[in-house]
Each structure stands twice: as C-alpha cells, then as structure tokens.
Amino acid sequence: MTYKVLVLDPVSEDGISELINHPNYQVDINTGLTEDEIIKIVYDYHAVIVRSQTKITEKIIQHARSLRVIARAGVGVDNIDIDAATKLGVIVVNAPDGNTISATEHTMAMMLSLSRDIPEAHKELSEGVWNRSAHKGVELYGKTLGIIGLGKIGFGVARRAQVFGMKIVAFDPYLSDEKAKESEIEKMEVDEISKVADFVTVHTPLTPQTKGIVGESFFENCKPNLRLINVARGGIIDEADLLTALKEGKIGGAALDVFEEEPPTEMELLSHPNVVVTPHLGASTIEAQEKVAVSISREIIQILENNTIIHAVNAPRISENISKELKPYINISSHMGSVGIQLMKQPPNEIRLKYHGDIAVDDTSMLTRSFIASLLSPHFGEGVNIINALYFLQEQDVTYKVEKKGKTKGYNNYLEVELSNNEENLVLGASVLDGYGERIVKVDEYQVDIKPTRHILIINHIDRPGVIGDMGVILGKHSVNIASMQLGRSNEGGAALLSLSLDSAVSNEALEDLQSIEGFKNVRQVDLQL
Structure with a gap:
C-alpha cells in the first residue's frame, strides 16, 4: 500500500527524508494554501504535516476522509482543532523533545541580553551613538535564578545557569526533594521565589493553573531589580501586570519570546526600554527544525504501519x-x-x-x-x-x-x-x-458511597451533635443546595468523614466559613468534568 503525506508548511526536507525516500510513501509538499485550497486536495491523504502557519480546522478534517495522522513539527498544537480530530478518530502528534536544546539556549541568550542591555546598546551604536555609560549591566555570577517549571528545558537552563555560578531556586509540583538535592536546587513556592530571585524564567505549559502565575501578586513581592524571561508560552506571565510593574519600577526588565497574542499587538510593552523581545524564536534553529522533522516522520511511519503511538496529544477513541x-x-x-x-x-x-x-x-x-x-x-x-x-x-x-x-x-x-x-x-x-x-x-480508612457528580465536598471532622446542622446553615447562607450526603466514621464521637454532592460550587468565602466550624479539620472541594 502507498501512504500519501501532505506537507503544508515549510519543514526541513533533510528531516523528512525517511518519508521522502520510503518506497511506501508519496510525499507532496504544498505550502501557503488557504483553507478552501486544502479542502480541495486533502481528501485522500493519510497524514498531514504542519508547523505553526497553517490552521487545521474541523472543516479540513471532515473533508480528509483517509486522514489518520496530523503531525505538528514542533511542540504547540494551537493551530490544530484537536477536539475535531479526536471526534473523527484522527491522531494528533507533535515533537516535544526536538527543540529542548534550542529553547534552553535561547533562554540563556535572552537572559544574557537582558543582563547586559545588548539590544539597546547595539541599536544606539549602529545609529552612530557611542554611549558606554548608559549601559551598565549586571553579572549572572552570584545571582539567584528562579525557575518555574522543571521539565527538560527548565533543568537544561538550571544546569547552564549553575555553570555561570548562579544559585537555583525552583517551583515544580512534581520536583521531589531527592531530585532537588541531587541537582543542587532549592525547592520553593512561586511566592517565595518572587522574594529572593534576581532572575526568573518560566518553563511550564499554559494551563488554567499556570495562566498568569507571574502576575500582580508576584510583582508586589519581588526584588525591584528582578529580570523576567519567558521562552515558554505567552500568558504564563500576565502582560498587563508586567507592563504596570515596568512602568512603576517594580522590576528591572523582561525578555519575552512568546506572547498572549501572536503576532503581539501591545506595542507599549514591546517598545519599553527595559524589555527585550524576539518573535517566538525558541525553536528556530537549523538543528531543532531537523530534529522535529525526523521525529514526526518516524512517528507517522510507526502509526500508519504498526499502530504504535509515542507522542499523541489527543486521546484516541x-x-x-x-x-x-x-x-x-x-x-x-x-x-x-x-x-x-x-x-x-x-x-x-x-x-x-x-x-x-x-x-x-x-x-x-x-x-x-x-x-x-x-x-x-x-x-x-x-x-x-x-x-x-x-x-x-x-x-x-x-x-x-x-x-x-x-x-x-x-x-x-x-x-x-x-x-x-x-x-x-x-x-x-x-x-x-x-x-x-x-x-x-x-x-x-472510611467506607463511603460517593456517586461522581459535578460538585463534591469532602470534610474531615470530629463526630459531635450539631455539626451537620452548623454545616447546613452555612451552606444555606451561601445558597448551596445539598443533593446527597454520606457519613463515614471510625467510632461514635471520634474522627469522621462527610461527603456531600452539591448542586453548585462552593465559594472561597463559604469554604472559610465551613472551616471555622468547631471540629471541622479539613474541608476540600472537588470538581469533576462529567
């Protein structure tokens, strides 16, 4: 059987040579097409390769009747309708490791450029202005680098920064004490990092938990000479709060490769004299582009011929x-x-x-x-x-x-x-x-009977008369209706556990009120996506 592969964005041809030279594959390179133009030709292709330029919409996927794989030659898949692909049984894969070194090195380049004011000094001198005294930088040696997110890129930055003589403090919910100690990294919460770091770089995915993780409260507590670097995803640093902090002199500067909107439109932030910017170049090296192309080529072959999947970003049916x-x-x-x-x-x-x-x-x-x-x-x-x-x-x-x-x-x-x-x-x-x-x-140790529902409340408490009534009063006060309730306990008057199914979520204020009930030790809310 001959498999047809359509390449819609410029990728390294050396990287996809395994596909091009494979006797079972027909590879067609056709870039710069509109959605309508893609729809006209995509119907009998088994795999599609894109970078970030082409959007793979639900309409395109619906017309691709033979499509089994959409491959992104890179990490981010924002330009692919993953829900539509999943619904129609199309696997979406990326190359999460191909740009690790490039992104790591770009982070260091941004950090050094920011610390020595290189872009502004270059701009002045190229315009004929010799102004040494205006560009007094700072050394990395002896400074504290805060890293938020210690995946492969975060660790790569940590190792390189340690060579510069920097002390590393880091936040990552999965960083173990043993790994931190072994790597000579001090674990901290994000708010603690803000108080001690001279430089901070972020290397997390953009999720509801990480969106704006560096924002107003972070800037309220940070050192006035703090310098920020973001070569990960736009939105991890709140751009509006960052601009305010820069205007008010709360931080020393920022180096940004990624933005909440790309291309960015907030020119006031981009043109601030203490900001260094690049147009999403973290993965833009010859080596990285070849690596990601090789990775997705091999994965396409594995999926189409062996049903083996390594880097899927959507769950198959x-x-x-x-x-x-x-x-x-x-x-x-x-x-x-x-x-x-x-x-x-x-x-x-x-x-x-x-x-x-x-x-x-x-x-x-x-x-x-x-x-x-x-x-x-x-x-x-x-x-x-x-x-x-x-x-x-x-x-x-x-x-x-x-x-x-x-x-x-x-x-x-x-x-x-x-x-x-x-x-x-x-x-x-x-x-x-x-x-x-x-x-x-x-x-x-408690036997319960909890039906998974949208809103659940789990409460550890001491079993005493009136505790249920006190809880009901507070929930009623906050207009929260109890759908069902279960009580598990070890013995009369001892430790117990309440589980409640609720019709709506409990506000933070209501949780604080519940926590104040005598005998309530631990009040936890659980929200399920049903």
Whole structure:
C-alpha cells in the first residue's frame, strides 16, 4: 500500500527524508494554501504535516476522509482543532523533545541580553551613538535564578545557569526533594521565589493553573531589580501586570519570546526600554527544525504501519474490543484521578494501583492510563491523555506500581489507589455496583458511597451533635443546595468523614466559613468534568 503525506508548511526536507525516500510513501509538499485550497486536495491523504502557519480546522478534517495522522513539527498544537480530530478518530502528534536544546539556549541568550542591555546598546551604536555609560549591566555570577517549571528545558537552563555560578531556586509540583538535592536546587513556592530571585524564567505549559502565575501578586513581592524571561508560552506571565510593574519600577526588565497574542499587538510593552523581545524564536534553529522533522516522520511511519503511538496529544477513541463491562471502570478510574489530585495538597511521587476481581484478569492498562491522565491534567492541561500519560509520569520521576488480586470481600470488582508524597498519604477505593453504577466506596480508612457528580465536598471532622446542622446553615447562607450526603466514621464521637454532592460550587468565602466550624479539620472541594 502507498501512504500519501501532505506537507503544508515549510519543514526541513533533510528531516523528512525517511518519508521522502520510503518506497511506501508519496510525499507532496504544498505550502501557503488557504483553507478552501486544502479542502480541495486533502481528501485522500493519510497524514498531514504542519508547523505553526497553517490552521487545521474541523472543516479540513471532515473533508480528509483517509486522514489518520496530523503531525505538528514542533511542540504547540494551537493551530490544530484537536477536539475535531479526536471526534473523527484522527491522531494528533507533535515533537516535544526536538527543540529542548534550542529553547534552553535561547533562554540563556535572552537572559544574557537582558543582563547586559545588548539590544539597546547595539541599536544606539549602529545609529552612530557611542554611549558606554548608559549601559551598565549586571553579572549572572552570584545571582539567584528562579525557575518555574522543571521539565527538560527548565533543568537544561538550571544546569547552564549553575555553570555561570548562579544559585537555583525552583517551583515544580512534581520536583521531589531527592531530585532537588541531587541537582543542587532549592525547592520553593512561586511566592517565595518572587522574594529572593534576581532572575526568573518560566518553563511550564499554559494551563488554567499556570495562566498568569507571574502576575500582580508576584510583582508586589519581588526584588525591584528582578529580570523576567519567558521562552515558554505567552500568558504564563500576565502582560498587563508586567507592563504596570515596568512602568512603576517594580522590576528591572523582561525578555519575552512568546506572547498572549501572536503576532503581539501591545506595542507599549514591546517598545519599553527595559524589555527585550524576539518573535517566538525558541525553536528556530537549523538543528531543532531537523530534529522535529525526523521525529514526526518516524512517528507517522510507526502509526500508519504498526499502530504504535509515542507522542499523541489527543486521546484516541476507545476501541470496540474493550468489553462493555470494562468501560464503566475506565470512567471511574478517570474520576478517581481527578478526585485524588484535588484532595492532595501536593502531587504524589508514588502511586500504587490495585485491581481486584474479574477486571484483574483483563488488560487494565486503559484503566491505569485513564487514572494517571486525569491525575496529571490539572498541571499539564490537554496535552496529557491516555496515550502519553505514562510518558509524562516518567518525566516527573513519579513511580507507579500495579497489583492484581482475586475478588475482595463485598465487591465483584474493586479498584484501589494509594497516593503518597513526603507529607501525605491518600487511599481511594471504587467499584461499579449493579443497579447503582460508579461509586467511590473508600476514602482513607472510611467506607463511603460517593456517586461522581459535578460538585463534591469532602470534610474531615470530629463526630459531635450539631455539626451537620452548623454545616447546613452555612451552606444555606451561601445558597448551596445539598443533593446527597454520606457519613463515614471510625467510632461514635471520634474522627469522621462527610461527603456531600452539591448542586453548585462552593465559594472561597463559604469554604472559610465551613472551616471555622468547631471540629471541622479539613474541608476540600472537588470538581469533576462529567
């Protein structure tokens, strides 16, 4: 069979030579097309390759009747309608590792340019102005570099900065104490970094949790000579708050390669004398472009010929050969991951999954992947799914173990997961009950019966008369209706756990009021995407 591949954006031809020279592939390079022009020719292609210029819309995917793979020669997939691709069974892949060195080196280049005022000095001298006294820089040696996000690029920056003699402090929810110590990095929260760092660079994905993570409150506490670098994603640093901080002299400067809107339109920020800017050049090296092209070429071949997927950024449809009996356990596994990560203050560094009963005989990899994908999604966004969940987990040095046993007392099938880090340990148990559906039946040592719903409240407390009434008064005051409630307790008057299904979310003010009830020790809200 001959597979047809359409290249819609300029990519390294040396990088895709494996496809071009492969006897089973026909590669057509046709760049600069409009959506309508693509629709006219895409119908019989099996794979499409893009960079960032061409948008792959739902309309294009709908007309590509043979399409199995959309490959992005790079990391970001903002120009691809991933929901439409997933719905239509098209796998979207990227090359997450190809630009690691390029982005790392560009971060260092931006940091050095910012510290020595190189762009402004170059501009003046090229215009005939010799003004040495106006460009007094600062050394990197002896300074403290704060790194927010310690993936491969973050660690690459840390290692290079240490060679310059910089002290490294960092925030990453998955950075273990052992790895930090081994790497001579001091773990800190983001607000702590703002108080001690001379330079700060961000290297996280853009998710609801990381959007604006460097913003007004960060600038209120930072050193007045702080210099910021962003070669990751626009939006991690709040541009409006950054401009205000620059105008008010709260920070020393910023070096930006990425922006909330690209091309950017906020010229006041771009033209500020203390700002260095480049047009999203983090991955723009000859070597990086070749690496990403090689990566996606090989992955296209693996998918089309062997159904092997390494770097998918969307979850494929669940195959029809998965039994009907197993599907609800996939759902409850996903819900357990969401509940688990929201009940813990910090992400786990160890995961233990136990499968009991008939499901232990089946292939449980889909359950494991569904659980881990949901567990990781608050920190990694839509980029993590059941295909690449284990890859992400491995990158964070989180260990996981799977145990399979016979039937457990009271349930035909039972799932249990234990999550632990240096300070916390959480146990969740779940099953699918005949006639009742999915249920979380255990939280730590407490037996419960929690149906996964949109809004759930979990409360550790001391079992005393009147505590339920006090809680009801507060929820009523904040117009929150209780749909159902379960109480688990160890003994009368002792430690207990309340679980409530609610019709709406609980505000932060209401949570504070609940926390003030005598005997309430830990009030946690869980929101599920159903």
